[in-house]
Amino acid sequence: MAIGDQYAEIKQGERGAWISIGAYLALSGVKLFAGYWFASLALTADGFNNLTDIVASIAVLVGLRISQKPPDKDHPYGHFRAETIAALIASFIMATVGIQVLIDAVRSLFAGKQEMPGLTSAWVALGAAAAMLLVYQYNRKLAKRINNQALMAAAKDNLSDALVSIGAAVGIIGARMGLAWLDLAAAFAVGLIICKTAWDIFYSSTHALTDGFDEKRLVTLRGTIERTKGVRSIKDIKARVHGSNVLIDVIVLVDPSLTLVESHQISDEIEQQMERKHNIMSVHVHVEPCISTPMPTAAVDN
Template sequence: MQQRYKNLKIAQKGVLISLCAYIILSLLKVIIGQLSHSETLLADGFNNSTDIFSSCAVMVGLRLATCPPDEHHQYGHWKAETIATFLTSLIMLLVGLSVLYTSIRNILAGNHESPDIYALFVGIFSGSLMYGVYFHNAHQAKKINSQSLLAIAKDCRSDAWTSFGTSVTIFAANFNMAWLDGVVAFLIGLLILKTAYDIFSASAFSLSDGFDDDLLEKYVADVEKIPGVELVHNIQGRSYGANVFIDIIIWVDPQMTVRKSHHITEKIESLLQRDYGVFDTDVHVEPWDVDYEPQQPNELNSH
């Protein structure tokens, strides 16, 4: 349990690094975008401003997730991390729509002013910085199994690609292709919406207790290899932040002693924790029904 809380602290540090980078870059891009008359750089700056709110929301979620279980939250406050990620996707959705509206309005109005060339270097610097933050946070996220930190890392990578794309656009705009600036601003708006949708889908899936069927199939296959387990009758999984909780019903020989069946449940708990990092496993033992017709593993979760 203590290691789980230490991992949350590590995730908080990673989010703080991203937050500092976003604050610096959003201010730099908005100011230089205004001075250099670059719609693309401005749109990229607004994209980074949404990342500030996103990082703050995730930071609050991680902080709440460290609170211990209480009378009303017996499983702890782990889902606060996922709720924060869900709210982040809504913020990104609003900003993405705003960027799309502005870019379409400027394209239709024929505002094709060529941005100054020094805005190019801001894009290159921003892309390089965000790629560095991405590699750091992605490494830490995989190390501690933090989905929120991994989401922040992937967002940093998207921002790096966007910044490099901004640089290319600014370069092209200075060679009689100024119209490309507004078009790429439109594409950046679409990128923001795509990122928002991906984060929204993943967090909504987790909040609704959705779980990966492929993982359940792996759990079932390994559990049924344990001597004494006749069949996995039912299995359900849910995630609380980075923690996985499994409920599983197994069938055993009706003549088996309580002591032996208890040893089997301990083996199952140890197996899932050791091989898959499952935080908590609740095993229910029932006598084997020889007339039962086995189902496919991915069907077991629906009962």
């Protein structure tokens, strides 16, 4: 895939980020108003959850915008890691809001006085869940089509938000049935989900920024290269994540009698296999001759 096509796909991913931002703006406003008006802690917490999602979606959008900048003298590999940095910043903001939601829930518990949430707030939560499921389906399909990990992460966040809204509705309905503590429990659960989501984003972002890579996936990539015609063995292989891209450095051993042109053809075949089977375009192949080391002979005493 040409670099121009890759930038064009990233541009398409902006649509998904804008749709998420629009949906979260509308839903957070409705939830916060309804949660306050109908005295539902769970729905209010869900509204704050959507506020953090706005920040996360903006971070994805900014990351997509910056990652489209072409390589320059200071960034020879491009600016694709801007997506990862933006996600890392969003994780800190999400964690702050999640902790605040938990603190508010604990304060309400010790206050000992809880208002009965209105049933309308449950319908608001269920309507919001249905809307987020539609956004999730759209972003998921778009992320798969353009192979964009940042947008796929946003889609997964859309799905978790839909589940949170369903949980809020369950808590509200339970409170209306006489289990007043259930609304408070749902608010606490929402706070935990926000913190868990923040931690997952933080972990994956820092893992990528420190050049961490999934070992199982590396084994799969290694297997593809080893099965390439002309490759005797692999001396060394490394991989790292660069935004939505994967960069591979591999040293392969080949028949020492091959010409320079034949060795180069093997290198080209490895690059084609990585792109065709794993959608990886950035592969640096170093070819070395496979020279068997003779076994040492044992000394014979006369």
